[in-house]
Amino acid sequence: MRIGILGTGGMAAALGSAWTAAGHHVMIGGRDRVRARQTAERISASGHGTLTDAAGHGDAVLVAIPAAQAPAVVGGLAEHLAGRTVVDCTNPLAPTGEGLMLATSDGTSLAGRLAMAAPGAHVVKAFNMCHVSIWSMRPPVFEDVALSVPYCADHPTAIVVTQTLISSIGCTPAPCGGLARAGYLEATAAFAIGLWFAGGQPRAVFPSPAESPQP
Ligand SMILES: NC(=O)c1ccc[n+]([C@@H]2O[C@H](COP(=O)([O-])OP(=O)(O)OC[C@H]3O[C@@H](n4cnc5c(N)ncnc54)[C@H](OP(=O)(O)O)[C@@H]3O)[C@@H](O)[C@H]2O)c1
Secondary structure (H helix, E strand, O other): OEEEEEOOOHHHHHHHHHHHHOOOEEEEEOOOHHHHHHHHHHHOOOEEEOHHHHHHHOOEEEEOOOOOOHHHHHHHOHHHHOOOEEEEOOOOEEEEOOEEEEOOOOOOOHHHHHHHHOOOOEEEEEOOOOOHHHHOOOOOEEOOEEOEEEEEEOOHHHHHHHHHHHHOOOOEEEEOOOHHHHHHHHHHHHHHHHHHHOOOOHHHOOOOHHHOOOO
């Protein structure tokens, strides 16, 4: 698959490296072409270029820039993103006196904002739940269980593309409904990050009823 990545930082490198190792054709796109080249060379990506180059390259396009800037950047690329699967891994969080809080207080998820900014794109929420260090694992497996990657998507093609992005790096796709539910993934990431900072273990918080001796 052809994958364009908007961003040259930690998430771009971690997921771009995993997808490159899985045989996908990854193009790193950045506003700084030197950084785009450096990141692409570091992970042996197929190519590098501008944000527009990466948007136009991908069957899938990963948005790996800060949430606060993402709607404007994606809106500016809307014509290049039309018809493509646009994967939003951003976490719209802002520091407050109560800790990191969601910065989407009007109730519209960041993924929903990207869908409004680029109406022809097939926006998906995915890959936002884990720290960059987890995406750097080959593969991310814990106690012999592959990492589950929750995603929210509406478009049938985008669902298939997302499942491929997830399974090709050794993870298990976990469908969580349509894009209207993307805010739940963003809120859950905010919750999990707060728990990490408090020294807690999110993996211990969510056992399914099936794991109880009396389900
Ligand atoms: N780090 C994590 O553990 C993690 C986990 C899950 C999700 N996420 C999400 O993934 C996204 C990227 O995080 P990261 O850790 O990869 O961040 P990062 O290492 O700081 O990289 C951010 C990238 O965004 C680019 N950027 C910043 N403002 C921009 C703008 N206005 N236009 C175009 N590009 C811009 C930066 O370019 P320059 O180098 O030119 O500044 C850089 O390439 C964030 O939304 C974050 O919430 C992060």
